[in-house]
Amino acid sequence: MAGKRVTATQVAKAAQVSQATVSYVLNNKSHTRIPEETRQRVLEAARELNYTPSAAARALRLGRSNIVLIVLPDWPLGYAMSGFVDGLTDQLEQMDLQPVTRRLKQGVPVEELWKAIMPAAVLLLDRVAQGERQAMERSGVFVAHGLLWDAEHTDNPLLARGTLVGSLQVEHLAARGHRRLGYLAPVAEHDQVFSRLRIEGAEAACLDLGLDRPVVQHTDLTAAGVAAALLRWWDVPTAQRITAVCAYSDDYAFALLSAMRGQGLAAPVDIAVIGADDIPLGPFADPPLTTIDHEQDVLVTHLARVLQAGIDGDEPPATPPLHPGLVVRSSA
Amino acid sequence: MAGKRVTATQVAKAAQVSQATVSYVLNNKSHTRIPEETRQRVLEAARELNYTPSAAARALRLGRSNIVLIVLPDWPLGYAMSGFVDGLTDQLEQMDLQPVTRRLKQGVPVEELWKAIMPAAVLLLDRVAQGERQAMERSGVFVAHGLLWDAEHTDNPLLARGTLVGSLQVEHLAARGHRRLGYLAPVAEHDQVFSRLRIEGAEAACLDLGLDRPVVQHTDLTAAGVAAALLRWWDVPTAQRITAVCAYSDDYAFALLSAMRGQGLAAPVDIAVIGADDIPLGPFADPPLTTIDHEQDVLVTHLARVLQAGIDGDEPPATPPLHPGLVVRSSA
DNA sequence: CTGAAAGCGCTTACAG
DNA sequence: CTGAAAGCGCTTACAG
Numbered sequence: 270m271a272g273k274r275v276t277a278t279q280v281a282k283a284a285q286v287s288q289a290t291v292s293y294v295l296n297n298k299s300h301t302r303i304p305e306e307t308r309q310r311v312l313e314a315a316r317e318l319n320y321t322p323s324a325a326a327r328a329l330r331l332g333r334s335n336i337v338l339i340v341l342p343d344w345p346l347g348y349a350m351s352g353f354v355d356g357l358t359d360q361l362e363q364m365d366l367q368p369v370t371r372r373l374k375q376g377v378p379v380e381e382l383w384k385a386i387m388p389a390a391v392l393l394l395d396r397v398a399q400g401e402r403q404a405m406e407r408s409g410v411f412v413a414h415g416l417l418w419d420a421e422h423t424d425n426p427l428l429a430r431g432t433l434v435g436s437l438q439v440e441h442l443a444a445r446g447h448r449r450l451g452y453l454a455p456v457a458e459h460d461q462v463f464s465r466l467r468i469e470g471a472e473a474a475c476l477d478l479g480l481d482r483p484v485v486q487h488t489d490l491t492a493a494g495v496a497a498a499l500l501r502w503w504d505v506p507t508a509q510r511i512t513a514v515c516a517y518s519d520d521y522a523f524a525l526l527s528a529m530r531g532q533g534l535a536a537p538v539d540i541a542v543i544g545a546d547d548i549p550l551g552p553f554a555d556p557p558l559t560t561i562d563h564e565q566d567v568l569v570t571h572l573a574r575v576l577q578a579g580i581d582g583d584e585p586p587a588t589p590p591l592h593p594g595l596v597v598r599s600s601a
Numbered sequence: 602m603a604g605k606r607v608t609a610t611q612v613a614k615a616a617q618v619s620q621a622t623v624s625y626v627l628n629n630k631s632h633t634r635i636p637e638e639t640r641q642r643v644l645e646a647a648r649e650l651n652y653t654p655s656a657a658a659r660a661l662r663l664g665r666s667n668i669v670l671i672v673l674p675d676w677p678l679g680y681a682m683s684g685f686v687d688g689l690t691d692q693l694e695q696m697d698l699q700p701v702t703r704r705l706k707q708g709v710p711v712e713e714l715w716k717a718i719m720p721a722a723v724l725l726l727d728r729v730a731q732g733e734r735q736a737m738e739r740s741g742v743f744v745a746h747g748l749l750w751d752a753e754h755t756d757n758p759l760l761a762r763g764t765l766v767g768s769l770q771v772e773h774l775a776a777r778g779h780r781r782l783g784y785l786a787p788v789a790e791h792d793q794v795f796s797r798l799r800i801e802g803a804e805a806a807c808l809d810l811g812l813d814r815p816v817v818q819h820t821d822l823t824a825a826g827v828a829a830a831l832l833r834w835w836d837v838p839t840a841q842r843i844t845a846v847c848a849y850s851d852d853y854a855f856a857l858l859s860a861m862r863g864q865g866l867a868a869p870v871d872i873a874v875i876g877a878d879d880i881p882l883g884p885f886a887d888p889p890l891t892t893i894d895h896e897q898d899v900l901v902t903h904l905a906r907v908l909q910a911g912i913d914g915d916e917p918p919a920t921p922p923l924h925p926g927l928v929v930r931s932s933a
Numbered sequence: 934c935t936g937a938a939a940g941c942g943c944t945t946a947c948a949g
Numbered sequence: 950c951t952g953a954a955a956g957c958g959c960t961t962a963c964a965g
């Protein structure tokens with residue numbers, strides 16, 4: 270029952286070398302020159318015995334595992350965020366790291382978790398107490414802040430992308446001739462980083478294009494809330510009415526389209542609607558949703574490099590340019 | 602920099618006992634009677650020093666960690682599955698287990714992963730090679746099969762629920778007077794377990810109610826595919842047309858509603874549509890979607906108990922009755 | 934170029 | 950009731 274784990278010692282015996290040599294070969298420690306012939310013998314034996322080093326032993330010895338802990342926020346991951354995590358998982362896998370995710374409830378300390386796992390690095394996708402971050406770093410864990418709530422975000426690609434999304438939405442609407450825009454934003458606290466960034470991006474684009482700032486309406490994702498937001502936009506003199514809305518996300522865009530139907534309003538003629546995130550349901554909206562696609566690849570690759578550099582104690586690579594793209598369907 | 606980890610030895614010193622005693626107290630080893638006074642001193646010292654045992658050391662000693670590895674399938678997790686994982690995470694957390702998830706690409710062996718982590722238990726939410734499962738079990742890891750593809754599913758609550766969902770859909774439609782039903786099912790391989798179960802459930806319910814078996818159309822989640830499926834249902838003599846459709850999921854229901862609009866057909870008058878999963882976007886469909894809610898709590902609690910029992914080597918608890926519920930809106 | 938040995942921080946039989 | 954000690958499987962200075 271309790272299967273016998275294959276250890277380095279057994280590999281050593283099979284390869285007729287010492288256990289230390291096995292370790293050297295398997296970890297590519299070049300500081301000790303191992304003759305090719307010996308190397309091969311060891312590799313061969315390891316393969317034959319189906320040897321996998323004990324992560325626990327290595328972690329105990331080194332003081333940290335090769336796990337990368339991705340801390341997920343305490344709200345349902347949307348399609349975009351899931352894709353992001355999946356992409357990152359792939360990248361990390363290829364770098365011999367073991368990415369692993371864990372959703373953390375608001376307020377629950379990460380401490381027990383990271384001390385238990387002793388990861389090589391932690392990627393925080395949720396806010397975490399200042400003290401906790403420092404505690405991790407003090408004990409040698411590299412901490413990457415997916416969302417750097419309390420600092421300038423110019424260097425954080427995940428956040429930088431947020432403003433880009435808002436700008437793109439506005440640019441497309443402006444190109445279609447719209448001059449008076451609305452922004453439909455969430456109130457839920459967990460969405461506020463992203464929504465604030467997207468609104469900032471939208472405002473900046475409006476400024477660039479000589480438009481008025483978008484009229485922002487905040488609401489939660491309920492039929493009543495969105496309907497009320499719509500009325501606030503609509504209950505003004507006709508000449509002042511907005512003609513297009515940037516929705517914070519495709520979900521909000523769906524909700525707005527639904528509220529518009531309730532009022533006998535249609536997109537894009539009465540109000541053009543553009544979403545963000547490009548969820549799979551987008552083509553099935555009525556009318557099919559125009560939206561922004563995130564183009565995760567660049568971001569994900571970059572973040573994997575940041576993590577690796579952090580673990581190795583190297584300088585972080587420069588942030589690459591991001592290119593979220595427009596997906597034009599019929600709603601705007 | 603390399604922060605000094607607090608070890609049991611330091612706690613022992615502070616509490617003026619041996620390190621072994623610290624271990625006994627902290628692990629509640631009752632086989633050795635520790636006087637309350639000593640216990641308190643140890644507990645106090647541990648708290649004061651902010652001691653967290655090294656999982657690596659414990660794992661090395663015990664041959665396994667207290668991590669529960671949840672292996673996610675290689676496709677985007679839907680809303681329902683995400684909720685399930687989140688719920689399970691909460692439960693496991695409370696049992697002093699460390700749930701952690703990892704998506705695994707099709708064909709990539711789990712071996713490296715579980716050998717590295719040496720989890721107390723693994724919950725497989727994806728198909729995995731027979732040999733891999735056995736290898737895990739042989740080395741003492743308890744393996745729970747979230748999806749038992751190759752065996753009877755009567756005992757697997759996750760799968761049992763699948764048939765229940767299909768039955769519920771049919772029962773609601775029948776109660777509304779529908780006699781000729783369609784079932785809109787995916788072709789994507791990853792959805793086939795669930796869709797097969799739901800169809801089985803629907804067929805069983807039809808049999809019970811004296812209806813013909815539902816006319817099943819398989820398609821992928823694209824506008825063209827779903828439109829074609831709709832036409833196949835519709836291009837028959839009027840008297841033979843179906844009057845209602847069970848969609849495999851809310852996503853498919855959205856797609857069908859969209860295709861129906863394209864043909865000038867409306868729900869529920871021309872065709873009533875019922876989905877499954879109760880995604881947040883449901884209320885914003887046109888018309889708002891009638892669907893099935895999974896009621897995750899019972900399932901999640903049960904599964905957590907199964908895992909705990911497996912780890913402790915106890916008998917698994919009996920499967921509790923599940924109660925997915927109807928969410929009636931306007932589409933059916 | 935290779936091996937013997939220390940030590941990472943635990944748990945648990947065993948001896949006092 | 951409590952402590953000294955072995956040992957889990959590694960990595961890595963150190964000695965040969």
